[in-house]
Amino acid sequence: xxPTTVLIMMSVLFLVFGYMGVPVAFALxxxxxxxxxxxxxxxxxxxxxxxxxIDTETLLAVPFFLLVGExxxxxxxxxxxxxxxxxxxxxxxxxLAQVVTLFSMxxxxxxxxxxxxxxxxxxxxxREMDKEGYDRAFTAALIASASTMANLIPPSIMAVVYGATxxxxxGGLFLAGVVPGVLIGVGLMIYSYFWxxxxxxxxxxxxTEVIIAARGxxxxxxxPVIIMGGILSGWFTPTEAGMVAAVYIFAVLxxxxxxxxxxxxxxxxxxxxxLYSLPLAAVAGASAFGWMxxxxxxxDIVAAHITAFAGNDPMIIMFLLVAMFVIVGDxxxxxxxxxxxxxxxxxxxxxxxxxxxxxxxxxxTTLVFGLITPPYGLSLLVSSKYVGVGFGKAVVRxxxxxxxxxxxxxxxxxxxxxxxxxxKHLLPESVGCFKAPGTGAYxxx
Amino acid sequence: xxxxxALILQRHRQLKWKLFDPLEAALMILxxxxxxxxxxxxxxDVVTRTIGAPWLWLQQVTTAFFAWGVFIGxxxxxxxxxxxxxxxxxxxxxxxxxTAIEVINRVIVLVVAVLLIWCGTQNAILDLGSYRMPxxxxxxxxxxxxxxxxxxxxxxxxxxxxxxxxxxxxxxEDRDDSRxxxx
Numbered sequence: 023x024x025p026t027t028v029l030i031m032m033s034v035l036f037l038v039f040g041y042m043g044v045p046v047a048f049a050l051x052x053x054x055x056x057x058x059x060x061x062x063x064x065x066x067x068x069x070x071x072x073x074x075x076i077d078t079e080t081l082l083a084v085p086f087f088l089l090v091g092e093x094x095x096x097x098x099x100x101x102x103x104x105x106x107x108x109x110x111x112x113x114x115x116x117x118l119a120q121v122v123t124l125f126s127m128x129x130x131x132x133x134x135x136x137x138x139x140x141x142x143x144x145x146x147x148x149r150e151m152d153k154e155g156y157d158r159a160f161t162a163a164l165i166a167s168a169s170t171m172a173n174l175i176p177p178s179i180m181a182v183v184y185g186a187t188x189x190x191x192x193g194g195l196f197l198a199g200v201v202p203g204v205l206i207g208v209g210l211m212i213y214s215y216f217w218x219x220x221x222x223x224x225x226x227x228x229x230t231e232v233i234i235a236a237r238g239x240x241x242x243x244x245x246p247v248i249i250m251g252g253i254l255s256g257w258f259t260p261t262e263a264g265m266v267a268a269v270y271i272f273a274v275l276x277x278x279x280x281x282x283x284x285x286x287x288x289x290x291x292x293x294x295x296x297l298y299s300l301p302l303a304a305v306a307g308a309s310a311f312g313w314m315x316x317x318x319x320x321x322d323i324v325a326a327h328i329t330a331f332a333g334n335d336p337m338i339i340m341f342l343l344v345a346m347f348v349i350v351g352d353x354x355x356x357x358x359x360x361x362x363x364x365x366x367x368x369x370x371x372x373x374x375x376x377x378x379x380x381x382x383x384x385x386x387t388t389l390v391f392g393l394i395t396p397p398y399g400l401s402l403l404v405s406s407k408y409v410g411v412g413f414g415k416a417v418v419r420x421x422x423x424x425x426x427x428x429x430x431x432x433x434x435x436x437x438x439x440x441x442x443x444x445x446k447h448l449l450p451e452s453v454g455c456f457k458a459p460g461t462g463a464y465x466x467x
Numbered sequence: 468x469x470x471x472x473a474l475i476l477q478r479h480r481q482l483k484w485k486l487f488d489p490l491e492a493a494l495m496i497l498x499x500x501x502x503x504x505x506x507x508x509x510x511x512d513v514v515t516r517t518i519g520a521p522w523l524w525l526q527q528v529t530t531a532f533f534a535w536g537v538f539i540g541x542x543x544x545x546x547x548x549x550x551x552x553x554x555x556x557x558x559x560x561x562x563x564x565x566t567a568i569e570v571i572n573r574v575i576v577l578v579v580a581v582l583l584i585w586c587g588t589q590n591a592i593l594d595l596g597s598y599r600m601p602x603x604x605x606x607x608x609x610x611x612x613x614x615x616x617x618x619x620x621x622x623x624x625x626x627x628x629x630x631x632x633x634x635x636x637x638x639x640e641d642r643d644d645s646r647x648x649x650x
Binding site for chain 2: 037039040041042043044045046047048049051052055065066068069070072073076077079081082085086089258261262265266268269288291292294295296298299300301302303304306353354355398
């Protein structure tokens with residue numbers, strides 16, 4: 023059997039098994055092991071690859087950022103940030119919709135998990151939105167769209183996985199994710215202001231109320247400072263920054279702000295332990311799958327097709343990859359998608375002479391969009407479930423919001439300097455800059 | 468006793484034997500222990516490095532807990548049906564077609580579990596001769612979790628196959644979005 027045939031068979035088996043209802047991790051492993059039977063590779067070494075796929079120190083950051091999200095969501099500390107958001111933007115047209123987006127920006131700076139964001143908002147602000155007459159489909163669509171920022175604004179689990187598998191600076195990816203994250207947030211706020219439901223108009227909160235709310239939210243908002251400050255100062259790796267943030271929450275935040283929750287900590291740990299195993303089980307399967315894709319020369323095959331159309335033009339290559347990942351993101355979860363397609367991404371990054379960090383942030387932003395598109399829009403599925411509206415209705419209400427995502431993706435493809443501005447200034451080595459001998463100034467490509 | 472029961476997911480109860488409930492609870496506790504232990508070991512790693520007396524072996528302890536946590540969680544998620552799924556089409560099916568698809572799905576998982584046990588055991592035996600530096604921990608300590616996970620997945624899949632065949636795979640929860648359990 024030719025490598026191309028084996029590659030197609032492996033991919034088809036994975037999709038067929040996956041869509042029949044086999045768990046993603048097992049569908050990936052089954053596809054790989056079936057393909058292995060038609061190659062010179064032993065089953066034993068492919069099973070070994072499952073373990074090696076997660077035996078990477080950088081992936082250790084994933085459970086910490088999930089733990090931070092779980093602790094914040096379950097300990098009720100997040101409502102202080104909701105209060106702050108209300109005092110800042112609650113008076114605008116579509117006040118609670120603005121609160122959802124601003125809170126998600128704050129929460130994204132603390133947690134790397136979109137589902138934790140959806141859980142917090144659905145339990146709190148969504149109920150208020152219901153009372154104020156916002157239609158539930160819009161509420162679900164907005165919460166899901168806003169929650170995607172958790173995967174862009176640092177700390178981002180997708181950035182950790184992308185950096186670990188693609189050998190790209192995780193700190194650099196964190197910083198590069200800020201601009202698209204904020205662009206999506208601002209885009210959602212603009213949409214809510216002009217075209218969203220009006221809600222109940224409220225008076226602007228007096229300055230004293232804003233100050234009180236800011237004081238109340240100050241302790242949780244230290245977390246982004248710990249994470250990014252630690253990474254940028256070189257004190258911590260992303261993994262260690264995640265650990266420090268988690269320790270800060272259960273040693274400082276919860277005892278000071280919600281002491282009663284201390285007895286629930288063992289439960290939080292157990293569920294966070296289970297939660298982190300879910301994406302990482304998929305990572306284990308996907309890494310074996312990705313390895314096999316590379317072995318079967320998948321990157322060369324795909325690169326040949328793409329370059330036949332795009333040549334070496336970086337922008338066309340990126341737009342074609344965006345189109346490919348919009349489709350991929352509709353069907354496969356982002357984390358396994360990153361790992362499976364990483365050999366192809368690396369190949370095309372070389373062909374187009376694209377900055378790996380730029381490529382990373384474009385791919386992550388595109389995959390983030392997959393969280394709100396059918397049939398596998400995980401964030402939208404969860405939010406529609408929690409808000410109590412049909413998934414189909416939530417999809418229809420999400421359609422106008424897709425424009426925000428497409429505009430953001432197009433913007434960062436066309437203007438790489440905007441996405442790379444922060445990493446270039448704060449973490450120059452991550453963009454490929456190097457110190458000029460003698461002067462200490464950075465020379466950037 | 469009440470706490471122990473609280474750790475058991477009651478969704479699709481008809482697919483579960485009471486006999487395995489303590490196993491699910493133990494796996495949940497182990498998930499918590501793994502994440503707590505590698506949080507502690509990363510913390511100690513930072514502290515010892517900061518005070519200028521780094522314990523280099525801590526990184527290997529951390530990765531061991533991390534890897535064990537992933538595979539233990541994978542086994543627990545199998546019993547709880549908490550894994551990531553591409554779709555939930557089976558939840559909307561009823562009767563014989565539902566049974567057929569559910570059985571096929573579990574047979575696929577069963578075959579994967581058998582291969583993981585067989586190949587994983589061979590790998591673990593082979594790794595007895597390899598060591599992680601500088602701690603000199605045998606690589607088997609890390610890789611042995613793969614066949615162990617395989618055995619647990621095998622047990623839970625057989626449990627679901629037998630009970631599903633006897634009582635049906637459909638449950639009242641199927642009307643709800645099954646992703647609720649993830650949260």
